[in-house]
Amino acid sequence: xxxxxxxxxxxxxxxxxxxxxxxxxALGAVAVxxxxxxxxxxxxxxxxxxxxxxxxxxxxxxxxxxxxxxAAIGRSPAGxxxxxxxxxxxxxxxxxxxxxxxxxxxxxxxxxxxxxxxxSAIGSAGIPEMRERGYSPGFAAGIIAAGGxxxxxxxxxxxxxxxxxxxxxxxxxxxxxxxxxxLLLVALFAGYAVYRYRKExxxxxxMHQQGGSRSALLDDRRYTWPERVxxxxxxxxxxxxxxxxMVALYGGYATPSETAGLxxxxxxxxxxxxxxxxxxxxxxxxxxxxxxxxxxxxxxIGMSLLYSYVMSSLHISQDAAHAVVAMQLPKWLLLAxxxxxxxxxxxxxxxxSIILMTAPIILPPLKAAGFDLIWFGxxxxxxxxxxxxxxxxxxxxxxxxxxxxxxxxxSVIWGVLPFVALMLLAIVLMCFVPGIATGLPDVVxxxxx
Amino acid sequence: MTPATDSIASAGLEVGEAGLELSRPEPAPxxxxxxxxVHALLQIVNRAVMVPCMLAVVAAAACLTxxxxxxxxxxxxxxxxxxxxxxxxxxxxxxxxxxxxxxRGHIGVEAIAELLPPRANRWRLLVIDLVSAAFCTFxxxxxxxxxxxxLHEGHTSNSTxxxxxxxxYLLMACGTSLLAVQLALESAVRAVDTEVRP
Numbered sequence: 001x002x003x004x005x006x007x008x009x010x011x012x013x014x015x016x017x018x019x020x021x022x023x024x025x026a027l028g029a030v031a032v033x034x035x036x037x038x039x040x041x042x043x044x045x046x047x048x049x050x051x052x053x054x055x056x057x058x059x060x061x062x063x064x065x066x067x068x069x070x071a072a073i074g075r076s077p078a079g080x081x082x083x084x085x086x087x088x089x090x091x092x093x094x095x096x097x098x099x100x101x102x103x104x105x106x107x108x109x110x111x112x113x114x115x116x117x118x119x120s121a122i123g124s125a126g127i128p129e130m131r132e133r134g135y136s137p138g139f140a141a142g143i144i145a146a147g148g149x150x151x152x153x154x155x156x157x158x159x160x161x162x163x164x165x166x167x168x169x170x171x172x173x174x175x176x177x178x179x180x181x182x183l184l185l186v187a188l189f190a191g192y193a194v195y196r197y198r199k200e201x202x203x204x205x206x207m208h209q210q211g212g213s214r215s216a217l218l219d220d221r222r223y224t225w226p227e228r229v230x231x232x233x234x235x236x237x238x239x240x241x242x243x244x245x246m247v248a249l250y251g252g253y254a255t256p257s258e259t260a261g262l263x264x265x266x267x268x269x270x271x272x273x274x275x276x277x278x279x280x281x282x283x284x285x286x287x288x289x290x291x292x293x294x295x296x297x298x299x300x301i302g303m304s305l306l307y308s309y310v311m312s313s314l315h316i317s318q319d320a321a322h323a324v325v326a327m328q329l330p331k332w333l334l335l336a337x338x339x340x341x342x343x344x345x346x347x348x349x350x351x352x353s354i355i356l357m358t359a360p361i362i363l364p365p366l367k368a369a370g371f372d373l374i375w376f377g378x379x380x381x382x383x384x385x386x387x388x389x390x391x392x393x394x395x396x397x398x399x400x401x402x403x404x405x406x407x408x409x410x411s412v413i414w415g416v417l418p419f420v421a422l423m424l425l426a427i428v429l430m431c432f433v434p435g436i437a438t439g440l441p442d443v444v445x446x447x448x449x
Numbered sequence: 450m451t452p453a454t455d456s457i458a459s460a461g462l463e464v465g466e467a468g469l470e471l472s473r474p475e476p477a478p479x480x481x482x483x484x485x486x487v488h489a490l491l492q493i494v495n496r497a498v499m500v501p502c503m504l505a506v507v508a509a510a511a512c513l514t515x516x517x518x519x520x521x522x523x524x525x526x527x528x529x530x531x532x533x534x535x536x537x538x539x540x541x542x543x544x545x546x547x548x549x550x551x552x553r554g555h556i557g558v559e560a561i562a563e564l565l566p567p568r569a570n571r572w573r574l575l576v577i578d579l580v581s582a583a584f585c586t587f588x589x590x591x592x593x594x595x596x597x598x599x600l601h602e603g604h605t606s607n608s609t610x611x612x613x614x615x616x617x618y619l620l621m622a623c624g625t626s627l628l629a630v631q632l633a634l635e636s637a638v639r640a641v642d643t644e645v646r647p
Binding site: 022048068264302 | 499502503506507509513514517521534535539541542545546550554555556558560573574576577580583585588591594595618621
């Protein structure tokens with residue numbers, strides 16, 4: 001009986017989802033439909049109360065505030081200024097322009113918490129500059145698309161907030177666990193940028209030697225010290241904001257949700273002071289964009305939670321989890337299967353839905369197999385990062401197409417593929433050395449085991 | 450929606466410069482004065498409701514900021530800030546649902562459905578609008594019963610501050626009712642719009 005209910009639940013969900021119905025209403029309608037058929041009539045009276053009680057958590061409701069912070073910073077010229085400063089300070093390193101782009105993406109991602117905002121803000125300045133300096137378009141696009149994905153790994157990450165809620169794990173610990181792998185990815189991306197720069201430089205040099213045209217890659221651009229120092233005053237406040245918010249969180253001064261509020265208010269103050277963005281007319285698009293994004297997300301979250309509640313009440317998630325455990329798959333095969341499923345779901349669904357819909361099914365078997373759920377949260381986030389840059393959805397690819405429409409989609413896709421491979425490498429490294437993720441939270445907050 | 454912005458929305462998690470751009474709301478069909486009138490009225494209501502929603506998000510951020518300051522600088526206990534922020538954000542979320550829907554901002558998985566022929570696609574869109582409207586109407590109805598129950602029986606939250614729960618329930622009921630009306634209007638527009646588009 002339960003098995004067939006579960007199959008029907010899954011089939012109806014797929015049908016309704018692929019009909020193109022808004023995800024939030026689709027999940028809500030499926031949940032209510034199954035409540036009406038399979039649960040006592042009184043259950044329907046508690047639908048709204050259920051949704052309210054699940055949503056009325058200040059941890060979940062910090063999401064609109066993190067979005068506000070990201071929107072405020074993303075709408076200001078902070079990204080461009082950050083990029084310019086990084087460029088000026090790192091241009092003496094071979095491949096320094098590429099590294100500057102990776103670093104600027106990482107810093108901006110940590111400040112804004114958003115992948116597309118990072119791609120858009122850093123890429124709109126970085127891609128033209130890299131192309132002007134002779135970098136191949138695909139390489140330039142790849143750096144920005146991949147750098148932007150750090151937005152969901154480095155704290156504050158909305159993906160991680162949801163995972164913390166779904167997996168009932170400490171959000172502070174999860175945020176900290178994202179830093180090590182985030183830095184590892186920054187190092188891998190920067191290393192690849194240097195390797196690729198050297199390769200392109202050597203090719204350009206050889207071509208010039210053979211009498212071909214001189215690539216801009218061979219030109220040298222120098223910044224004077226006054227030029228470098230001049231760029232700092234606009235950037236430092238945002239870096240201080242980033243550090244200040246982290247200190248408030250991990251110094252025990254503020255809870256994660258208070259950090260979200262504090263960060264949003266400080267970001268609004270900073271753009272008012274540094275960029276004079278304070279008039280209602282200037283703030284309206286920031287606030288309207290925040291509402292548009294956060295309302296859409298919170299509706300999906302609320303209805304995903306109702307969906308999970310129904311799945312649990314009908315014992316579907318428990319039975320599915322038991323079935324997976326009963327298969328007694330080898331530990332690493334189980335992990336590969338789960339991550340494969342996340343990749344496939346990522347072709348169609350946003351990470352919020354993937355996390356909330358699958359957590360009740362995939363987490364118990366993973367826990368039973370001995371995986372640390374904080375570690376897995378970080379691995380899952382990196383897999384979803386990959387989803388941001390690999391086809392068919394590859395959100396960041398489309399952001400890049402928006403800001404550099406003349407780069408052929410094919411070049412962008414070829415440009416991002418090495419970065420997808422680097423992310424896979426990071427996951428493999430994390431499998432061998434879990435401490436990359438769990439080390440920092442263990443040091444700062446104490447080991448849990 | 451362009452493919453690019455469609456894909457941006459379909460990630461559903463992020464806000465970016467590209468994602469912040471609001472397209473225009475769906476237009477009302479010409480030659481249908483009743484639907485046109487309701488459409489214009491809803492647009493005015495949605496825009497008016499957006500102002501308190503935007504202020505509520507900033508106010509929630511301010512509440513939580515005050516919470517940190519009050520605890521560490523003023524040394525006063527913080528008991529109302531979290532719940533006030535929750536009420537403000539719940540209100541902002543539900544009350545802006547119709548505004549977001551007017552821009553078709555509640556995203557769906559369009560990739561496969563769009564392969565359908567135009568006539569079948571038109572029916573598909575009508576059916577999903579009707580089912581969405583039916584679900585939101587049900588949700589709005591249950592929100593009103595929840596609100597009335599909380600009001601009459603004096604339900605409060607379990608915290609030490611214990612604010613009345615009819616406040617967020619009322620905001621939820623108003624917001625989902627507005628959303629149900631918005632979806633019903635969109636279904637009506639879809640039903641009378643006989644033009645078949647690819």
